[in-house]
Amino acid sequence: MTEVEYVGKSIRRADSVKKVTGALEYTIDSNMAGMLHGKLLRSAFARARIISIDMAGAQQMPGVVAVLTASELPQPVPRFGPVIADQPLLASGETKYHGEPIAIVLANDEDTAAAAIRQIRVEYEELPAVCTVADALRPDAPLLHPGGKRHDGRICDSNVCGEFEFKWGDVDQAKRECARIIDDVYSFPMIHHHALEPLSCIAYPMDGGVAIKSPIQSPFILQRVIASCLGLELSAVRVIASDIGGGFGGRGYPKLEPLAAYSAMRTGRPVKISTSLDDGFFTVRRLAATVSIQTGFDSEGRIVFQDVKADFLMGAYADACTRIVQKAGFLGCGLYRTPNARIVSRAIYSNTVVSTACRGFGMPQLVWAIESQMNAASRLLKIDPLEIRLRNLPARGEVFVPGDTPADGDWREGLKKAAAMVGWGDPKKSNVGRGIAIGVKTPIPASVSNAVAKLCADGSVTVAVGTTEMGQGARTVFAQIAAEVLRIPVEQIKVIMGDTTVAPFDLATAGSRSTVTMGTAVMAACEDLLIQLGAIARELGVIDREEDAEFANATIRGHQGPISYGELLKQYLGTLQGEIVGRGMFQGEKDSSHPLGGLSDFWEVVFTSAEVEVDRATGKVAVRKLVNVSEVGLAINPLQARAQEEGGLIMGLGHTLMEELVYDESGKLLNAGPLDYRIPTAMDIPTIETHLMENRDGPGPFGAKGIGEGPVIAVAPAIADAVYDAVGVVIKDLPLTPERVWSALNASGRGGKNGN
Amino acid sequence: MFTEQNRNAGRAMVTDSIAITFTLNGATTSIDVSCTHTLAKVLREQLGLIGTKISCEQGECGACTVIVDGKAVNSCIVLAPEVDGCEVLTIEGLAQHGELHPIQTAFIEEGAVQCGYCTSGMIMSAKALLMENSDPTDLDIREALAGNLCRCTGYQRIVRAVSSAAKKLQTVDAGSMKG
Numbered sequence: 055m056t057e058v059e060y061v062g063k064s065i066r067r068a069d070s071v072k073k074v075t076g077a078l079e080y081t082i083d084s085n086m087a088g089m090l091h092g093k094l095l096r097s098a099f100a101r102a103r104i105i106s107i108d109m110a111g112a113q114q115m116p117g118v119v120a121v122l123t124a125s126e127l128p129q130p131v132p133r134f135g136p137v138i139a140d141q142p143l144l145a146s147g148e149t150k151y152h153g154e155p156i157a158i159v160l161a162n163d164e165d166t167a168a169a170a171i172r173q174i175r176v177e178y179e180e181l182p183a184v185c186t187v188a189d190a191l192r193p194d195a196p197l198l199h200p201g202g203k204r205h206d207g208r209i210c211d212s213n214v215c216g217e218f219e220f221k222w223g224d225v226d227q228a229k230r231e232c233a234r235i236i237d238d239v240y241s242f243p244m245i246h247h248h249a250l251e252p253l254s255c256i257a258y259p260m261d262g263g264v265a266i267k268s269p270i271q272s273p274f275i276l277q278r279v280i281a282s283c284l285g286l287e288l289s290a291v292r293v294i295a296s297d298i299g300g301g302f303g304g305r306g307y308p309k310l311e312p313l314a315a316y317s318a319m320r321t322g323r324p325v326k327i328s329t330s331l332d333d334g335f336f337t338v339r340r341l342a343a344t345v346s347i348q349t350g351f352d353s354e355g356r357i358v359f360q361d362v363k364a365d366f367l368m369g370a371y372a373d374a375c376t377r378i379v380q381k382a383g384f385l386g387c388g389l390y391r392t393p394n395a396r397i398v399s400r401a402i403y404s405n406t407v408v409s410t411a412c413r414g415f416g417m418p419q420l421v422w423a424i425e426s427q428m429n430a431a432s433r434l435l436k437i438d439p440l441e442i443r444l445r446n447l448p449a450r451g452e453v454f455v456p457g458d459t460p461a462d463g464d465w466r467e468g469l470k471k472a473a474a475m476v477g478w479g480d481p482k483k484s485n486v487g488r489g490i491a492i493g494v495k496t497p498i499p500a501s502v503s504n505a506v507a508k509l510c511a512d513g514s515v516t517v518a519v520g521t522t523e524m525g526q527g528a529r530t531v532f533a534q535i536a537a538e539v540l541r542i543p544v545e546q547i548k549v550i551m552g553d554t555t556v557a558p559f560d561l562a563t564a565g566s567r568s569t570v571t572m573g574t575a576v577m578a579a580c581e582d583l584l585i586q587l588g589a590i591a592r593e594l595g596v597i598d599r600e601e602d603a604e605f606a607n608a609t610i611r612g613h614q615g616p617i618s619y620g621e622l623l624k625q626y627l628g629t630l631q632g633e634i635v636g637r638g639m640f641q642g643e644k645d646s647s648h649p650l651g652g653l654s655d656f657w658e659v660v661f662t663s664a665e666v667e668v669d670r671a672t673g674k675v676a677v678r679k680l681v682n683v684s685e686v687g688l689a690i691n692p693l694q695a696r697a698q699e700e701g702g703l704i705m706g707l708g709h710t711l712m713e714e715l716v717y718d719e720s721g722k723l724l725n726a727g728p729l730d731y732r733i734p735t736a737m738d739i740p741t742i743e744t745h746l747m748e749n750r751d752g753p754g755p756f757g758a759k760g761i762g763e764g765p766v767i768a769v770a771p772a773i774a775d776a777v778y779d780a781v782g783v784v785i786k787d788l789p790l791t792p793e794r795v796w797s798a799l800n801a802s803g804r805g806g807k808n809g810n
Numbered sequence: 811m812f813t814e815q816n817r818n819a820g821r822a823m824v825t826d827s828i829a830i831t832f833t834l835n836g837a838t839t840s841i842d843v844s845c846t847h848t849l850a851k852v853l854r855e856q857l858g859l860i861g862t863k864i865s866c867e868q869g870e871c872g873a874c875t876v877i878v879d880g881k882a883v884n885s886c887i888v889l890a891p892e893v894d895g896c897e898v899l900t901i902e903g904l905a906q907h908g909e910l911h912p913i914q915t916a917f918i919e920e921g922a923v924q925c926g927y928c929t930s931g932m933i934m935s936a937k938a939l940l941m942e943n944s945d946p947t948d949l950d951i952r953e954a955l956a957g958n959l960c961r962c963t964g965y966q967r968i969v970r971a972v973s974s975a976a977k978k979l980q981t982v983d984a985g986s987m988k989g
Contacts, residue, residue, distance in 0.1 A: 066918060073926030074914040074933060076861015076901035083860040165846075248961050250865050250873055250927040299863075299927030300961050331866040525925030525962045697921040697967055704964030728870040728959065736955040736965045 060537040060544050061756050064693035068530045068549065069297065069523065081269050081296045082254040082328050089256070090119055092317055092327040093167035094310075095157040095174050096336055097149035100183035100405040100721020101196065104147060104156065104176065111173030112159055117166035120321060121174070123157045127316070134283040134312045136275055138215070140202055141371035141408070143283075143313045148181070150198060150370035151405050152722050153336025155310075160317055160325060183405035183721030184213065187344045187365045190404045198370055198403035205376035205401070215368060216376035216401035218383045220649060222456045223394030228359035232350035236430045240347070240423035241787045242770075243714035244367070245340040247412055248733050251299020252331050257314035258324035263290025264315045269298035271306045271522050272562035273552045279308045280315050291315075295552030301524035302705070303411030304338040306564050307374050335726035339715055340412035341375060341401075342367040345423035355437040357446050359394035362386040364420055368401050369408040376401045381496065382416025384455070384650055388424035389465065389494040389659060390446040391454050405721045411564060413705060413766045417495040425491040425771030426786060429778065439490055439775055440473045447492075457647070459654045462759075463685040465492075465661075468747055472661035472683040475743055486667045486678075489775025493660040493767030497567040497760055500644040500652025504558035504637070505575035507536060509583050511632025513608055513620035514546045517576055520560025521568045522552040526762055527694035528568050532576045534690050535755045539580035542608040542619070558637075566658050566762045569690060570754030571640045577755045578638025586634050587619060590626045656752050659685045660764035662703070664740075666776040670805055673796025675711060675777055677740040680704075680769065684744070687752025687759035699744045699765045706769030707740075708733045711789050830894035835903025843890040850874040850885035853900060861901035861930045872958030875931035875938075876900045882938035884957070901930040904937065912982070913937055916975035917968070924962035932958045936972040944983070946976055 072078040109121045124131050124146035131146040133139045145156040157174055161167035184190040184198075190213040198213055205216030229235065255268035263286050270276045273293040281291045298305050310327045317325040329337075343366045350358040364383060368375045383399025428446075432439040447469065448454040448461040469492065473479075476488050508516045517536050523529045529549045537544040550556055552563075560572060587610055588603030590596075596612035597603060609616035617625075623632035643653045661683040667676045680703050689695040712732050716724045725731045744765075750757025770788055778784055783798040799805035831840040834857070843852050850867075853859045853876070862885055863873040869887040876885045877899040904911040913936050916922070923929050932955060939946055939954035946954070951972045952965075960968065 064921075067923060069926065070918040070923050071910070073923045073929050074910065074917050075905055076859075076863075076930040078926055079860060080863075080927065082864070083854070248959075249925070250863070250871060250959060250961060251925070252865055298925060300925045302961065330864070330868075331871060332868075527924070693921040697924060697963060700964040700966055701924060701962045702964075705961065727868070728866050729868065733959060733961065734965075735957075735959065736952040736969060739952075739965045742964055742966045 058538055058756060060534045061690045062688060062692070064691055065530060065534055065544055067527055067694065068533055078297060080251055080299050081256060081267055082252060084256060084267060085326070086256060086258060086324040089324040089326050090160040090162065090321060091164040091167045092158050092160050092314065092325050093171045094155040095171050097145060097152060097154040097156050099149060099178055099180050100152045100185070101181045102149050102178035103181060104145065104149065105179055106177045107157060108175040109157070112170035115166060115170045115173065117162045118159060118170045119162065120160045121157060121170065122317065132283050132316065134279050134308055135372055136279055136307045136374050137376055138203060138205065138372040139282065140199055143316055151407055153407060153726070154370065155313070158313060158317060160321060185404055185406050185717045185721050187367050187402055190367070190402045198405065213403040214400050215372055215403050216379055218380045218399050219397065220384055220386065221396040223359065225359050225361050225394045225396040228350060228394040229361070232358045234351045234434065235348055236427055236434060237348045238427060238430060238786060240345045240426055242343045242419040242422050243788055244342040244406065245412065245709045245713050246335050246715060246731060247302040247304030247338055249300025249302060249304055249334065252329045253310055253334055253337055254326065254328035255311045255314050256324055256326045257311065257318035259318055259322055260292060264319050265292040265294065266311050266315055267294040267296055268311050269305055270295045270311070271298065271301045271524060271564055273522065273554050274520055274559055275562060276308050276311055277554050280312055283312045284316060284319065293554045295522040298522060298524035302413045303415070303564065305524065306411045306562065309337050332727040335723065335731065336407055338410050339369065339407050341378060341409045341416060341419065343419035345420060347423050347427050349427050349431065351431050351435060355431065355435045355442045355445050357390050357392050360387045360392050362397040364399040366399065366401050366416065366419065368403050369406045370403065371408045373408050373410040375409055378411060378416040381650060382420050385417065385494060385496065386420055388421060389454065389492050391448050391452065406717060407723065413702065414495060414763045415565065417493065418706070418709065418767045418770065421491070421493050421767050422770045422788065425768060426774060429771065429775045440469065440478055443469055443492060459657065462657055462751060463659055464747070464749065465659060468659065468661045468683045468685055471745055472663040472681050475681040475683070475745065476663035476665055476679060478663070485670060485780050486665065487776040487779025487781070488663065488665045489772045489779060490663040491768035491771035491775065493662060493764050495658050495763055495767065496654040497565040497570065497656065497658065498561060499648065499650045499654060500642040501561040501567060501571055503560045503571040503575040503640040505572060505579040506558055507576065507579035507583055507636040507638070509619060509623065509634050511620055511623055513542065513618055515540060515542065516548050516550060517579065518550045518557040519572050519576065520552060520554070520557040521572045522563045524563065526698055527691060528563070530694065531569055531573065531690045535573050535576050536580050539577055540583065541605045566760035566764070569758050570655055570752065570760045571642065573755040573758060574640040575638040579636040582636030582638060583634060586636065587622060590622055594625055596622065656759040658760055658764045660768060662765065662768040662772045664772040664776045666773060666780055668777055668780045668795065670781060670799055671807055673792040673794070673799060675773065675790055675795055677707060677773060679741045679743070680707065682744045682765045684746055684761055684764055685759060686746045686748060686761050687754065688748050688750045688757045689746050690755070690758055692746065695746055695761055696744045698762050700742045702762065702765030703742055703769055704734050704739055706766040707738070709788060710770040710773050712791065714789055828891050830891055832893045832895060833897040835900060845891055847890050848886050849876065849888040849890050849893055852890040853885060859900050859902050863927055863930055865927070872931045872935060873928055875934040875958060877934055877938050880938070880941055882935045901934060904933065912978045913940070913972065913975040916971040916978065920967045920971040920974060922963060922967040922971040928958060928960040932960065932968055936975070939972070940976055940979060944976060944980055948973060
């Protein structure tokens with residue numbers, strides 16, 4: 055094992071002082087000279103024909119520069135989207151969801167823009183909307199995008215936008231021979247990301263193109279989408295990703311930026327669109343899902359087959375959802391050895407807010423079903439929930455999804471650890487129960503990350519990456535990796551992030567990938583610097599021609615003793631022109647025969663356990679303890695890794711116990727805002743314990759794997775199993791609200807006073 | 811029941827702006843503010859103090875928490891004219907002479923900072939709590955922070971940071987009393 059000086063240490067976050075003093079400037083805090091403020095008018099209905107829009111009152115207000123609706127835009131109205139370009143800059147002809155932007159006011163100040171919005175009069179003809187999987191699939195359901203293109207390029211003849219099938223073995227044959235089949239349906243609600251920083255962006259004209267500053271996770275995706283939407287070359291679009299006040303996938307793909315970019319180019323002035331937390335509810339959400347699973351078991355509790363039908367409810371536009379549904383479907387049998395499998399996952403349009411990537415990328419929805427199914431099997435076969443999972447978990451090196459990366463961790467050990475940490479099998483009081491579950495996901499297959507490292511004349515280093523800092527701590531982790539490779543103090547490394555004109559291409563800050571993919575690129579860029587330094591040292595005669603260079607303490611060891619990097623550059627380039635540039639690239643393994651285009655770089659695996667106490671009189675579930683064990687390979691920064699894993703657990707606690715976007719039958723969103731949509735507060739949290747399994751067996755720098763999404767994935771089934779263990783009720787729909795638990799208790803005659 | 815005097819006051823209220831004087835992070839500050847602008851807006855846009863964050867703008871998330879006369883308030887639902895004559899403390903007033911306040915240090919050391927957007931408000935709520943209660947229990951801390959939403963951290967490290975800062979401050983206080 056190599057000695058490491060900077061990685062594996064809980065080095066202070068690079069941005070921490072700025073964040074605790076309030077000095078960090080987020081996009082919403084930024085302004086530019088001559089800037090216009092944009093405010094949006096949002097649709098009052100889910101689905102409606104726009105009969106007329108009277109803008110006169112708004113246009114006449116002093117300070118209003120422009121009022122734009124779809125009619126004022128180029129025709130056909132420009133559309134955007136990371137996979138399918140189906141979302142118009144402003145609703146055109148028909149609104150497709152409650153809250154869809156239909157007009158923008160551009161004014162000299164924010165107050166005027168907000169006041170002008172209130173002067174716009176819209177006449178609508180309300181039309182029937184579809185807001186559930188069942189309604190969207192009805193044969194006579196109104197189509198969201200008649201004539202639009204599906205994921206596979208075919209024309210939409212229903213609200214199904216994407217349909218993906220994965221299979222191996224022979225499910226039908228296995229089904230005929232299997233005596234123990236569990237057949238159930240599970241549902242997962244719409245969840246809002248609820249990042250605290252409201253959406254905002256600033257766009258300004260730039261040399262015939264446009265620049266956009268935005269809290270965006272994936273600046274290069276935004277660059278591509280804006281270029282394509284507005285008919286610009288990629289080089290004419292500059293994206294500056296500012297540090298994000300909470301991403302979680304909700305800042306992964308373009309939202310308001312294309313409209314801001316268009317407005318800036320049209321007016322020739324900088325345009326800032328800023329919103330409040332409520333607006334977020336009309337902009338992003340997680341996919342809801344209804345998952346039907348048949349699972350067959352042998353008498354020993356081993357899985358014989360799984361037949362999975364996962365219907366994911368998208369919003370009104372595709373965003374990244376077909377990719378999410380495809381990727382999640384691929385792992386539709388979870389982490390288990392499944393000899394016969396058939397998985398069909400569908401992405402279905404509805405008249406609801408646009409759904410997008412959200413921490414776990416479709417896996418929390420599927421894992422809720424898969425793991426609930428394992429709990430059902432445990433009850434049917436009378437095998438302990440821990441034991442039945444151990445029997446089905448692949449051993450290290452075993453292939454569990456045909457054609458993909460074999461099991462790359464000691465998963466049974468991880469599961470046992472999570473069980474031990476929650477006191478599995480220990481005596482417990484009445485109404486107290488424990489549950490356990492396993493979460494899994496893959497990063498983005500065959501993806502690309504590039505990094506540039508510049509060694510300055512004074513020996514300090516700038517590392518430029520396309521990754522965005524959104525709280526996960528990537529800036530610190532990259533500095534640690536660079537410091538380790540270059541053998542220089544971590545404080546001497548500056549990491550520049552997310553500016554498409556400064557940093558080389560990176561696919562995305564997503565999928566728990568950055569430590570592995572960008573970390574590898576940073577490592578390679580720094581190694582490139584060392585190779586160049588070695589070559590310079592040989593040329594200058596500092597070391598022999600055949601000699602390997604040795605680096606330590608920011609110096610290279612020469613015949614005359616150690617020489618600092620800065621001194622070496624000065625000798626080689628001269629006093630006034632020192633700098634060398636290193637390049638590094640990561641490219642995931644491509645495989646054209648793989649349904650996702652490439653192999654999983656690693657498996658992100660977590661083991662979650664919970665202890666709960668249920669109040670039989672009210673149905674309230676009090677979670678006492680939540681445990682997470684993650685297979686991380688190596689934690690580059692253990693404090694940050696643990697903190698991020700804890701946060702993931704509590705985000706999972708939210709969708710498990712309390713969170714759900716509620717639509718009425720007409721398609722109106724009833725709880726758009728923090729007052730009516732509750733996320734966990736400091737009063738709701740249990741004792742949290744995390745354990746990082748570090749076997750240095752990942753593909754990333756120093757054996758790291760990716761983390762961050764995992765802990766959100768398996769919280770719900772772990773808690774639901776604990777509820778069953780406590781009071782004997784099985785609930786298949788999230789969230790486990792007191793009302794739902796109380797109803798289940800009373801329906802099964804288990805309600806009433808505590809202590810029964 | 812308008813007297814002549816407060817009818818004039820009422821009239822003053824409907825004009826665009828009003829002059830106010832208050833103590834901001836220890837310094838006397840006199841400015842004209844719009845009667846309809848919130849304290850958060852004035853701090854951020856007129857006084858350039860962007861450390862006070864805005865998010866929900868309806869008093870639900872706590873990101874904009876500042877301390878007015880010793881109490882934590884959501885500055886997004888306090889009208890700026892209301893702080894006339896008050897003492898206002900924002901996140902920018904916490905570090906003294908370039909040295910972080912023990913709560914700020916504890917947030918860093920305990921790993922209680924991720925995206926940072928809730929951090930200013932959290933720290934100000936914690937500060938208000940510790941001004942009133944120098945030895946809070948974990949439950950006291952959770953209650954004091956219940957109005958500050960965080961989506962990144964899961965709160966445990968924040969609670970721990972406030973608890974550890976309280977202990978450090980007690981030691982400092984005890985030390986200064988001895989001295």
